[in-house]
Amino acid sequence: MVESGTGLEQNPVAQLTSLVSTRIPAGRQSLVDSAERLEDLADGCEMLYQDAETSNERLHALETSKQCAVQSLASVAFMISGLAMNAIEMLTLQDILLGKVEEGITLMEMNLDIHAEKAARRQIGRLTLPKHSRPQQRISKAATCADDDHACHYERTPVDFHSLDSVGHGVDNSGLLSQTMSSYTGTMRSRRGTFMRASAQSTGQVPVKGMMTGR
Secondary structure (H helix, E strand, O other): OOOOOOOOOOOHHHHHHHHHHHHHHHHHHHHHHHHHHHHHHHHHHHHHHHHOOOHHHHHHHHHHHHHHHHHHHHHHHHHHHHHHHHHHHHHHHHHHHHHHHHHHHHHHHHHHHHHHHHHHHHHHHHHHOOOOOOOOOOOOHHHHOOOOOOOOOOOOOOOOOOOOOOOOOOOOOHHHHHHHHHHHHHHHHHHHHHHHHHHHHHHOOOOOHHHHHOO
């Protein structure tokens, strides 16, 4: 494995811990110390320029101040660049760690979904099992008959097939039915007698009394 300059191939947690606890605070402290040194250097350059008596000495002091300023700016820029690189590396490592945490959460969510599906399948399987009904308790003789002296016997009641004849319209028409049947019978007898007399007249025979009456 080829290692890069930032060391991201190593343990991200160790790298992040090193950055947060050591490298970034050290870079910040270097900037603070550099600021104090720059203040001292500025005071020295100012005193050197003030102590110069001739123009050549002043020109030399000015050139010296310029060189010190350029070197100081270069040093500060280098320290700021190093601190910025450490900050970028810290953010990159945090991104990697957050990605791993996200993967773990996704895997856990998948496991929870699988477990929930298995539980639902087991519940469905329980619902499909046949239910065995409990045997019904037999009714004892003592429960049905309160009095032990008198035995419980079955009494057969005959069926009355005419008990519901008047149900439906609420009118009892038994008398009307008998009158209708009597009139129908008389009409049929009279018609039969008339037919017999007509037949006797056509044939020239005397009708018998029993045949005329229809008896």
